[in-house]
Amino acid sequence: DAMVIQNPRYQVTQFGKPVTLSCSQTLNHNVMYWYQQKSSQAPKLLFHYYDKDFNNEADTPDNFQSRRPNTSFCFLDIRSPGLGDAAMYLCATSSPGGSDEQFFGPGTRLTVL
């Protein structure tokens, strides 16, 4: 089945230790999104790629970076995680000109010790 896959599902890191989360998709969608979702809150868009064009939200901290080496993969790099970065990180994809639906992955739960 076509889908959005996130690895790992759970990630534990130490304060200040860089961490990378990965997302892959088999939907061949042009757009990939990264969201941060804290407990009992709505997903908050960090950035998105339209093909290789990177779009950063104005309030996304510099601590968060992203890479998209090809259509299928997208990575979220957190350079120096703080305790406040503990959250669920969601990857999503969409295909402009299609149904506008965003397809979400299962998320990666990040714990910062």
Added chain:
Amino acid sequence: QQQVKQSPQSLIVQKGGISIINCAYENTAFDYFPWYQQFPGKGPALLIAIRPDVSEKKEGRFTISFNKSAKQFSLHIMDSQPGDSATYFCAASAAYGGSQGNLIFGKGTKLSVKP
């Protein structure tokens, strides 16, 4: 103007009852209004969506009512079941403009359906 306001924050309904969640928006450029369902530990999944050219859309037990003049839309869950217990997010996006396609989420409603 980019906000989507959602209410209530939490909702308890008896099995078989009707669950109603409301959302309001300001940006008249929004032209796509989805509802997402999220179970604990899972990513959101699209439940049902509507565009401004219709006032209602029904899929099974789930109905979106849309009032363009009032800039409001709502989700109705008929015959609510315990398996519907989840967090529901309304959202909106615009086809054009600087944030093309980006979803603006409401804050979510935690629904509990009691047996």
